[in-house]
Amino acid sequence: MNGDPNDLRDLRRDIESCRRSHASLVVHLRSLEPVDPTRPSLLPGWSVAHVLTHIARNADGHVSMLDGLPQYPHGVEGRNADIASGSTRSWAELVDDVAGTSAEVDARFSGSEVDWAGTATLLSGERPKSLLPVLRQREVEVHRADLGLGYGFDDMPSDYVRRDLRLMGMLWKARKPMGMTPLPDAALAMSPAVRLGWMMGRIDIEGLAPADLF
Secondary structure (H helix, E strand, O other): OOOOHHHHHHHHHHHHHHHHHHHHHHHHHHHOOOOOOOOEOOOOOOEHHHHHHHHHHHHHHHHHHHOOOOOOOOHHHHHHHHHHHHOOOOHHHHHHHHHHHHHHHHHHHHOOOOOOOOEEEEOOEEEEHHHHHHHHHHHHHHHHHHOOOOOOHHHOOHHHHHHHHHHHHHHHHHOOOOOOOOOOHHHHOOOHHHHHHHHOOOOOOOOOOOOOOO
């Protein structure tokens, strides 16, 4: 961050949008009758408990990055072990974990002590630290849909869909040969939410191969 008022305004907008996604997820989870945590999610091989544990541990990862550490200090193996061990808990424990860790992220994102300059170390590599609110919101929104509990891409906030489509579009262009960057017409014909779901590998579009971006 260079102190540009527009950059700071955008960052505050992203932080508030992420906070709303946190709040909406927690309200949704608490409104449900207790779900069997072993119920399969929409992610192959992962139960609802696995997905909820991942959402919570990803929150811890964002706090870690704000502290100048890697997203998962113990690497991929440590991340996977945390998800596996956390997946044996009760529904109430899982929901409380998501609520508590999300609230911690909100508090840290909004704190005046955060230096948003520089980069953060994600599993996928170095990214601008100012992108963390959008990347966290992505985890919350996409994995909320992965739970298979009545929430999908069409339910996602339009401001989030718009911002993440821009980021995914940049990733699409970066992975294509020069001059071969436009999205397929079949994808462009879809609604923004469906297009994002296809780019995230969660929605199939007839006639198109998976985007393989996320």
